[in-house]
Amino acid sequence: MAPSAQQQLEIEGQGRRESAVVSNGAADEAVAGGAKSRVTVVGSGNWGSVASKLIASNALKLPSFHDEVRMWVFEETLPNGEKLSEVINQINENVKYLPGIKLGKNVVADPDLEHAVRDANMLVFVTPHQFVEGICKRIAGKIRKDAEAISLIKGMEVKMEGPCMISSLISQELQINCCVLMGANIANEISVEKFSEATVGYRGNKEIAERWVQLFNHPYFMVSAVQDVEGVELCGTLKNVVAIAAGFVDGLEMGNNTKAAIMRIGLREMKAFSKLLFPSVKDSTFFESCGVADLITTCLGGRNRKCAEAFARNGGKRSFDELEAEMLQGQKLQGVSTAKEVYEVLRHRGWLELFPLFATVHEICSGHYPPSAIVEYSDHTPKFSLLEGSARIL
């Protein structure tokens, strides 16, 4: 007999508790074998700094990790002439990207990329996606052979041969396994320890996923793992496009019903696009933190929504580049470039008509349509359904 809804929830809950217990066992084994893990965080922007704080606090508590957490800093000179990495090491705070928050004394900022990654067997990638390929090329062949990676990066690379997810790019360039961690995670809220959840996506090796869960999990940051790298990563990437649409709705003061409609249509396109690209993507992934929860938080808060709101208020007359520079103080906007990348995939594959919201977001961002076009595309009814992973035009 199929389990009742209540039983199903209990089964899922047990799964998560079991995961935590197995993790501790694996940790003890690792210590018994003398193999403490060394962690390096590649990136030190807003989320990179918060991720370092989370990891540093766990590294101190858990015996299977070295206390020290290295954080690679893309070096910048601050307005007062000081180097960012030196200031981080002096006052234990990333004054540019996460002011007012102590990272933990065991976080060491390192501006030398090759040096920062050399000894680590756990590499956490968290930079804006446009820099990843260059970073990987610089460190290829200079990392430990047993290194494992995880990507917290949202975005994709579109190449001649098709779209390439960032985790695949890291795996290919460095010849190592790469998991992903995504979720409803606005960094500033996590930095002040407000409760949230996240999802680790992994491919085959559950033990590795458990190790990543252990490294990030906190009472205020609950992490679970699903065996669906592409689903988790595409959720995290595509929701930024929907957030741009939500920002247009806010800028045009269209109200909550319209915004909810845009989010629903966006979620439907996220799921359809993900399944067309990767038939293995699971429906259940869209109900994890990386799916619907991240979509909601990004459409309510977040920098993509904020800049798109300003863009629409100005009637599309100020470019996103200008707004990014003015409103984000060095932080990077992901949604506009992701919308362009998604558009390229849709155009290349002849899918533009199937994804009116995604296509319209790019047309508005690139100045071809006015912001009001976000609710004016001709047909909001679904043009296709996805049955057991295969697309069927209705």
Ligand SMILES: NC(=O)c1ccc[n+]([C@@H]2O[C@H](COP(=O)([O-])OP(=O)(O)OC[C@H]3O[C@@H](n4cnc5c(N)ncnc54)[C@H](O)[C@@H]3O)[C@@H](O)[C@H]2O)c1
């Ligand atoms: N901030 C958030 O709330 C949040 C939450 C979840 C995921 N993310 C994702 O995390 C990733 C990193 O975002 P973030 O918020 O940590 O960064 P950020 O946008 O706050 O900061 C930009 C970073 O890029 C670095 N940089 C600038 N030029 C560079 C170059 N040429 N080469 C390498 N690095 C360069 C800067 O030094 C800085 O560290 C993105 O993919 C983002 O979508 C962010």
